[in-house]
Amino acid sequence: MNFKELGLNKPLLRAVAEKNYNAPTPVQEMTIPLVLEGKDVIVSAQTGTGKTAAYALPILQLLFNRQEASKKGKKIRALVISPTRELAVQIQENFKEYSLYTELTSTVVYGGTAMEPQIAELKKGVDILVATPGRLLDLHKQDVINLDYVETLVLDEADLMLDMGFIDDVKKIERLCPSGKQTLLFSATIPYKVVQLTNSILKNASKVNVTPTSLAAARVYQLLYFTPKPNKIELCLHLLRNTIKGNILIFRRTKHGVDKLEETLLKNNYKVESIHGDKSQDDRQDALSRFKNKEANILIATDVAARGIDIDNLDNVLNFDLPNIPETYVHRIGRTGRAGQSGTAYSLCSADEKEYVISIQKLMQKHIDVVEDHPFPLDPKAKPEVHKRKGSKHKKGRKSEASKKKKKRWY
Incomplete structure (x- = not known):
């Protein structure tokens, strides 16, 4: 199969060809048609399977088809949440490359760096925002970000997001977006925490499982x-x-x-x-x-x-x-x-x-x-190291008030 068969338009096909991508990866082949149909999707796929393009390309296509003529006052219509700054930066670079021959704009916001340049970018108006949860909520509190027009919400690396303690932030962000939006969840593994999250925020989701x-x-x-x-x-x-x-x-x-x-x-x-x-x-x-x-x-x-x-x-x-x-x-x-x-x-x-x-x-x-031929082999009979705790085996609890009173004072 090639990208043309997935129903992508010419500007996107041109950008993809310039990246020397000849054929879609399995995750792209399975996910792109579902996203274009407007369905909620849960994708279990690891890094390196081409999952960013699996949501970036169809999102760009959907936004392209419903593009507003004026550049001024652009609204955020696609929101991608990423757990780490590095991943957020990389996702934004991918959107930039794929949208090269369209008028669609994107930007990225993340913590650990000055807010002012990010606010300046946002004020110009963007179609697609990539963000880490903390910085997104900070900017929303300051009324810099309006999520009322979000059509597609992407949660990338959901398992890592939950491991890092972002569950409440993610739920808050999801509630700030319109109820009729399309939600796409990508996760390397699908532990119980991710299942619970998907049940609470996705509607009749299609599942794509790529186990590489x-x-x-x-x-x-x-x-x-x-x-x-x-x-x-x-x-x-x-x-x-x-x-x-x-x-x-x-x-x-x-x-x-x-x-x-x-x-x-x-x-x-x-x-x-x-x-x-x-x-x-x-x-x-x-x-x-x-x-x-x-x-x-x-x-x-x-x-x-x-x-x-x-x-x-x-x-x-x-x-x-x-x-x-x-x-x-x-x-x-x-x-x-x-x-x-x-x-x-x-x-x-x-x-x-x-x-x-x-x-x-x-x-x-x-x-x-x-490999057995090396200078520092392990004795096959070696037992795992047990780190013994020093000191008394009895836990030193706090003394009760009664025992303190009983104690004879020297004064």
Whole structure:
């Protein structure tokens, strides 16, 4: 199938052709017709499946067909909510590229940066707004944003949005939009929290399920290294010196872990950048740009910071810490091996992470190759480390008033 068969108009087809997209991905093929029909849609699809275009293209088409002649006083008619700033910026870039040959305008608003330039943009009038929940509600409170004319509401990465505690904000935003709007919900996984949300805000929604677990596995060569936890840093350095070629995205579970590894690699003269939630928006954006421009060949990130970020031609992914959610592993390795390219995913596994490997292999229905020939092997009999709590096994509770009175005073 090609994009023309999906019923897209000439300006959009021209923009898509310039991006060198020849054929729609499965998620685009299934979602675009449903959105064009005006239906509410729930899409289960991971990053890297082409889901942004799956809603951006039909939204642009619908808005194009009902375009108002005057540029002045444009109303926000499509609203996309994204959990992270990076993803919001990227979604807006996609809208800009696809709407190149139309008169449709879009802008992005997010926290952690000055409001004034964003307010100035909004006052010019836009058709499409991409926003993070907090900043959107702040601007709405100031009467800068009017959501009375929203025809399509998109909730992107809904599972992450709920994990980050945005559930009340999302519901508030949904209530601020007209009741007759079309709602599209995209989520990598569909946990119970997402099901509850969809039941409360979507009407007779069509479901699209694209599970690219096998796809990710097909294009990515996966390798597993069992090693004691204290040796992970040395094994990581060993792989960087002897095995890994090209650029690499390294995942760590915590912000502290990201900082610690970055410090070590910088001491060893590697060109490293890092992104996590405690860094300012500008710092994160700069780090990402330097990595994309090849000024650094190593980027270390937490899952939340890296969610939704597109890096073209990523050669390798390294799971320094294995995730406890198997879908997260598929997300991570799906960053490489995109658009027909191949890539390699390396995973370092300590004794306490062995159970994660079992659930990852079960989800992917694939056995990950184990590399045994390396300098820091894990003893097969090694037990997971148990961190003993120091001090008394009896919890020190607060003393009752009665016991305080009984106590003999020296005064």
